[in-house]
Amino acid sequence: MPVISRKGLSMPSSPIRKLVPYAEDAKDRGVDVIHLNIGQPDIKTPQVALDAIKNNDIEVLSYSRTEGTDQFRKKLAAYYKPFGVDVTHKDIIVTTGGSEALSFVMGSIADTDDEIIIPEPFYANYNGFAIAAGIKVVPVVSNIENNFALPPLEEFEKSITAKTKAILICNPGNPTGYLYKKEEIQKLAALVKKHDLFLVADEVYREFAYDGLEHYSILQEPGLENHSIVVDSVSKRYSMCGARIGFLVTRNSSVIQTALKFAQARLSPPTYAQIASEAALDTPQSYFDDVIEEYVERRNVLLKELSRIEGLKVARPQGAFYCIVELPIDDADDFAQWLLEKFELNGQTVMVAPAAGFYATDGLGKNQIRIAYVLEKNRLIKAVEILKEAIKIYSQQ
Template identity: 70%
Template sequence: MPTISMKGQQMPASPIRKLVPYAEEAVKKGKHIYYLNIGQPDIKTPEIALKAVKESNIDVIAYSRSEGSEVYRQKISAYYSKHDIQVAHDDIVVTTGGSEALLFAFGSIMDVDDEIIIPEPFYANYNGFSTASGVKVVPVISKIENNFALPPIEEFEKLITPKTKAILICNPGNPTGYLYSKEEIQKLAAIVKKHDLFLIADEVYREFTYDGNTHYSVMQETGLDDHTIMIDSVSKRYSMCGARVGCLVSKNKALIQTVLKFAQARLSPPTLAQIASEAALDTPQSYFDAVNKEYVERRNTLISELQKIDGVKVAKPKGAFYCIVELPVKNSDDFAQWLLEHFDVDGETIMVAPAGGFYSTPGVGINQIRIAYVLKKESLIKAVNILKEALKVYNK
């Protein structure tokens, strides 16, 4: 029998999606599930984006340019300018989601066995992208005790080797909701310049910041043009996860030319989704104001309810719509599966994402889960009550 590649065998399963078969079985048994495991907002997609596709008069759904429509990239550039990020349209390559942008970045700056430093816990697919690229993740552990703040720069310096090519952050963070301060970005800027590294910033949650905090982009930092790579996406900003449109942004011309070769190899990003994404850029600020207000209320409701459960520890997010929760259990994978297979309250249960998959250090985070607060407040209250009752039963 032909063999599967070592790369394929080492490819990690998604901690967010791997429990889907158990959820499907639970639904077949008549259970109602509150899905806290995946960052699929229930916020409506802006009507302006949907209307653009419905009213499009194109006769052929043709290839677009490999780097994305020039008109769309010009509008993206104008959008960034409103956020004090000055980039030209030819500093932008449109991609099939932020995921492809990350794969293009990894492929453009790293070879097999090169290393990338990432503060953990981090978006689980960073592990998958690294495996697919033959790249080694070198983690810097941030901790729930200090709300997942950036580890001391000295911790980064200890890990830099001749194989180190980049530092990757998610800002605001998935799965922690941590928002990096301007001072923290400047510290990272200093270290990448000192050691001649790239700084990759996944900024897909830029609009979602709370409590008067503001987002500071790596692209706003001066003197860093050759070092910075920004990853972006329409998925969360406009509640358009299925559009699969993102982009990679950099003022490093050699990098953009290299990324373009990867883009040409996959031909083009999706045409209809670019039409929707271009229209979405005209979404009024009132949309984001309302969404942010809703997420703050959901966050506050979730944190308040979780803090009522004995033995539960939770970090308070400053952005995005996730939080890490530490549970009084030994193994959250086992607990999450048990919730779907063996537990319910009046026919209802919850689906969570075990947090071990958001780390690359073995054994870390195995008693934690990630919760996405993408449900209405009433549903979040019910879901946390189910969690509370489940812990009582499970720990017996």
């Protein structure tokens, strides 16, 4: 029998999606599964984006340019300007989701066995992208006790070797919801300049900053033009996850030229989705004001309800729509599967994402889960009620 590649065998399963078969089985049994596991917003996609698809007069659905249409990239460049980011359309490559942008970045800046340093816990697919590219992830641990703030610079410096090519952050963070302060970005900027590394920032949640805090992009930091690379996406910003449109943004022309070769190999990003995404850029600020208000309310409700569970610890998100929860149990993977296979309360159960899959260090996150608060408030309250009862029963086994 032909043999599967070592790379394929080492690819991790998604902690967000690996329990789907158990959830489907539960639904087949008539159980209402409340999904806290995946960041699929229930916020309505802006009507202007939907109308752009309905009302276009395309007769031949042809390829677009490899780097995305000129008009879309020019509107993207204009989108960034109010945030203090001065880029042109030539600094942008449109991709099939932020995931493809990140894979292009890794392929452009690192060779097989090179290393990228990432504060953990981190978005689980970073591990998958790195393995696919033959790159080693070097984790630097952040912790729930200080809300997953940036680890001390000394911890990063200790991890830098001759094979280190970049530091990668997610800001605001998935899965932590942590929003890096300007001072923390400046510390990282000084470090990558000192060691001549890239600083890559996944900023797909940049619009979602709470409690009067402001997002500070690495593209705003002076003197970082040749070091900074941003990965962005329309998925969360406009509740358009199914559009699969992202973009890579950098002023480093060598990175752009190299990433473009990877982009040429996949031909072009999807045409209809670019049309919708370009139109979405005309979404008024009032849309985001309402969405942010809603997410803050959901976060506050979630944290209040979780505080009622004895022995539970939760980090307070400052952005995005996720939080890490430490449970009074030993094995969150087993607990998450048990919730779907063996537990229900009044015909309902919850699906969560075990957090061990968001760590690269073995043994970390075993008693943690990630919760996505993308559901309306009453549904969140019900979910925590189920979680509270489930923990009590599971702990008695």
